[in-house]
Amino acid sequence: MFDELASKLDGALKGLRQRGVLTEPMIKEGLREVRRVLLEADVNFRVTRDFLGRVQERAVGEAVLKSVSPGQQIVKIVHDELAALFGEGRPTLSKPPSGPTVILMVGLQGSGKTTSAAKLARRLGRGGGSPLLAAVDLQRPAAIEQLQTLGRQIGVPVHAGEFGGDPVAAAVAARERAARDEHSALVVDTAGRLQIDEALMDELGRIRAAVRPSEILLVADAMTGQEAVAIAQGFDEALGITGIVMTKMDGDARGGAALSIRGVTGKPIKFIGVGEGIDDLDTADPERLAGRILQMGDVVGLVERAQVAIDEEEQIKLQEKVLGRGRFTLEDFLVAMRQIQKMGPLDQLLKLIPGMGRLQLPAGATDPRRFKHVEAIILSMTPEERRKPEILNGSRRARIAKGSGRPVSEVNRLLKQFKEMQKFMKQMKGMMGGMGGSGGMPGMPFGR
Numbered sequence: 188m189f190d191e192l193a194s195k196l197d198g199a200l201k202g203l204r205q206r207g208v209l210t211e212p213m214i215k216e217g218l219r220e221v222r223r224v225l226l227e228a229d230v231n232f233r234v235t236r237d238f239l240g241r242v243q244e245r246a247v248g249e250a251v252l253k254s255v256s257p258g259q260q261i262v263k264i265v266h267d268e269l270a271a272l273f274g275e276g277r278p279t280l281s282k283p284p285s286g287p288t289v290i291l292m293v294g295l296q297g298s299g300k301t302t303s304a305a306k307l308a309r310r311l312g313r314g315g316g317s318p319l320l321a322a323v324d325l326q327r328p329a330a331i332e333q334l335q336t337l338g339r340q341i342g343v344p345v346h347a348g349e350f351g352g353d354p355v356a357a358a359v360a361a362r363e364r365a366a367r368d369e370h371s372a373l374v375v376d377t378a379g380r381l382q383i384d385e386a387l388m389d390e391l392g393r394i395r396a397a398v399r400p401s402e403i404l405l406v407a408d409a410m411t412g413q414e415a416v417a418i419a420q421g422f423d424e425a426l427g428i429t430g431i432v433m434t435k436m437d438g439d440a441r442g443g444a445a446l447s448i449r450g451v452t453g454k455p456i457k458f459i460g461v462g463e464g465i466d467d468l469d470t471a472d473p474e475r476l477a478g479r480i481l482q483m484g485d486v487v488g489l490v491e492r493a494q495v496a497i498d499e500e501e502q503i504k505l506q507e508k509v510l511g512r513g514r515f516t517l518e519d520f521l522v523a524m525r526q527i528q529k530m531g532p533l534d535q536l537l538k539l540i541p542g543m544g545r546l547q548l549p550a551g552a553t554d555p556r557r558f559k560h561v562e563a564i565i566l567s568m569t570p571e572e573r574r575k576p577e578i579l580n581g582s583r584r585a586r587i588a589k590g591s592g593r594p595v596s597e598v599n600r601l602l603k604q605f606k607e608m609q610k611f612m613k614q615m616k617g618m619m620g621g622m623g624g625s626g627g628m629p630g631m632p633f634g635r
């Protein structure tokens with residue numbers, strides 16, 4: 188699913204991701220690449236344009252998080268906006284205040300209605316539900332049989348009309364049975380045609396009136412690309428659909444249909460079919476779908492954590508210290524370590540931050556237990572000692588060790604690590620030259 192799109196998008200964003208500083212022209216340039224990839228994946232033109240508009244606006248306008256690189260931040264923005272293309276939050280099925288939840292499955296021939304109806308019934312049968320399936324596709328005996336076979340397979344009863352009978356009458360009977368036998372849900376499988384025509388819509392309209400569904404799900408084949416979007420639009424205008432089941436997402440569909448359909452029709456994808464098997468139906472969770480397209484969950488996670496963790500003010504103060512005014516003290520060291528602690532497990536994280544590979548972090552930075560010790564040691568120092576660690580002679584170190592309940596060797600080790608870090612800071616400062624005031628510096632807690 189989305190494999191090709193994912194790898195191309197990854198390529199398009201690579202340029203942006205690796206930059207330490209991003210200017211507006213660079214962002215525009217990078218997004219042009221993204222645009223090409225989306226259009227190539229057959230995403231609707233207008234959806235693409237609006238999408239990139241939102242990404243660019245946020246990318247240029249959003250305050251740069253000091254703890255991540257701007258490129259990474261853009262990856263996160265693209266991810267969020269991709270998720271927004273699918274909808275807000277996990278889709279749900281609406282339920283009537285009483286009686287069975289009636290779901291009407293509609294769509295063109297071969298789109299996967301019957302298969303999806305059975306998959307959905309199976310899902311609704313979990314956790315104590317008691318669904319009923321209805322076959323009202325009475326033109327072909329094979330259609331009735333297909334649903335009956337699937338019903339047997341999943342242990343869900345099937346109410347089938349007579350071959351050649353009236354689909355509306357069959358739908359009415361199924362609904363009455365569902366209410367009488369207190370089924371929790373009724374999933375109605377309808378007939379498909381090769382294209383949208385009046386006769387089909389008329390029949391579906393009458394079935395809708397007869398069963399009063401709380402959901403009308405259009406089943407659309409992802410492989411048909413923008414065709415699927417046009418079909419959804421047609422069905423929506425005629426029937427008022429409530430959502431989409433996008434089938435055959437396991438195939439090599441380019442992704443355009445899935446990404447465009449909500450933007451064009453305003454109706455969310457509620458489920459995706461990911462195979463022929465009876466369990467191959469997934470809830471269309473926007474976050475997860477976006478994650479499939481932008482396979483950079485590590486970067487997205489990093490930015491999310493950084494957004495939560497970083498105290499902007501502390502950050503700015505630190506950066507000023509590191510970049511110019513003042514000097515890096517043990518107090519700063521403690522603040523930096525605290526911020527790192529808030530960001531969670533670090534090993535993976537640090538690899539993602541440009542420049543950080545070279546920094547040898549103090550052991551306590553990654554291990555919360557050891558951090559407590561580091562904290563205790565630094566807090567046992569006097570303010571003067573924290574600012575001027577060079578005055579820490581043997582007797583002061585012994586006092587600190589006693590005060591923090593840690594061995595002197597640990598105090599020594601911490602001071603050594605601190606010194607190394609200070610040295611690293613100086614080097615970085617040298618490398619960064621006059622960049623401090625540019626505002627584009629995506630500093631780590633220590634500057635990068």
Ligand SMILES: Nc1nc2c(ncn2[C@@H]2O[C@H](COP(=O)(O)OP(=O)(O)OP(=O)(O)O)[C@@H](O)[C@H]2O)c(=O)[nH]1
Binds near residue numbers: 435437467
């Ligand atoms: N790979 C894959 N195949 C699917 C999926 N959903 C349905 N199919 C296959 O698509 C074919 C058509 O599915 P049906 O459920 O019979 O389609 P339908 O819309 O009921 O077709 P008609 O009743 O003829 O209009 C079958 O071979 C299904 O196994 C899916 O998500 N992935």
Ligand SMILES: [Mg+2]
Binds near residue numbers: 300302324330
């Ligand atoms: Mg069918």
